[in-house]
Amino acid sequence: MRRWAGVCAVVVVVAGCGGGSGTGAAGAEGDDLGGTLTVLAASSLTESFTTLGKRFERAHPGTRVQLSFAASSELASQVTAGAPADVFASASPETMRQVVDAGAVEGRPAVFARNRLEVAVPAGNPGDVTGLADLARPELRVALCAPEVPCGAAAEKVFAAADVEPAPDTFEADVKAALTKVTLGEVDAALVYRTDVRAAGSDVEGIEFAEAAEAVNDYPVAVLRDAPNRAAARAFVAMVRSEEGLAVLSRAGFERP
């Protein structure tokens, strides 16, 4: 219920901005961009896209970047339901494919980053977790992403590759929710993206494991077909894929495509 309220709020905000950006875009048919650019991005992109959004605003004065972060699958349903956004950056090609199949994307999505899973534990590692196999210990509190969201699908892949039967206590609706439980110390371990571990700072320690290579996530980005601010959308995607964008992304823990 709350999520729907959130969706509605985004829709209202976006619709409100749409009017403004219409006039802005009309005046910006040439090189200079303007108006509001609405970017829907996977939760794991929160830090890097916030940075990129600020840089984009600085590079194009008069343009306002409106970022909305959520589980990719949720964003995909927003897009297919007609939320008027300009750019969609997903944490998985499968989720992007839903949007492409719905005919909501302009051109072809481009992979701009890759991410892999890590075991996240609270600072001090109270559960003495050393690797993926520990997530099968029943006495530990373990959070995994639900299989419906990309990080959960990736988790299933690495467990299959490692032949580990995990013993989770909860299936989280998105990767940040799983991370929050680690940050609060309410679980002993969670399987999240490396970028999330890095973003969490000193509250969270990351443990790498070899099987993570079996489920490296591609992150595709695309300009949406009904983008109200197409020119800015294209410029933003170009920036994400530029050397500058890649540098920001790799600082956040992403790998190059």
Next chain:
Amino acid sequence: MTRDGRASSRDDRPSGLPSALLPLAALGLLFLMLPVAGLVVRAPWSTLPDLLTRPESLDALRLSLLCATLATLVCLVLGVPLAWLLARARFRGRAVVRALVMVPLVLPPVVGGVALFTAFGRRGIVGRPLDDWVGVSLPFTTPAVVLAEAFVAMPFLVIAVEGALRGADRRYEDAAATLGASSWYTFRRVTLPLVLPGLAAGAVLCWARALGEFGATITFAGNFPGTTRTMPVEVYLALQRDPEAAIALSLVLLLVSVAVLAALRERWLGVST
């Protein structure tokens, strides 16, 4: 439903109704019903029986009904005395206490879930000693679902019961006291029966809110099939992979709750005359 004396004498009297209110009332009803109608239209009716009989859906439904009912009981046990305190006791800072009771209403439910962690989580104020000394850890268990739902739903009960207590005629209580009844006896035999309709309305609101609770539940209790995956959580996850199934599941929740409320209402009205 409103054939009995008390209800019809009070409620079914359109004569004094200002006609200007009617279109607005109709608009209000339309506003509330249109989205539901949208769900009904979009629902995949052919697959509904399948979805209904899936063990996961049944588990989630059973858990939802159980937890919402338990949460309502918790709210009744703790909320009625609280409402009584707010309505009857005179003390400094009553306005502040009343405002504090409303906090769960304005708190975004997810924040409510995090707040519950800080109180009852493994590192929480109460949760840490509970975990260290008794070895009980609440998060990610069915009791955590009840707790989260009660936290979010209790203000509804308190507001309704407090309102009823304020509206109740205190002369009956005074008379009981004059006749020698103890304050506890008066509360049980005079005050409570007086505010029963308000109490029932509050309990219904509370139960309905608990049944639909999502944010605090998924945060504090997590999501695990059978123990913490309630219907709203199931619906939310279904939305990620199969929006049609999500619509069907929410309709099931809707139908069951309307059926339960209708049945209870019949009962209450029958009893209360």
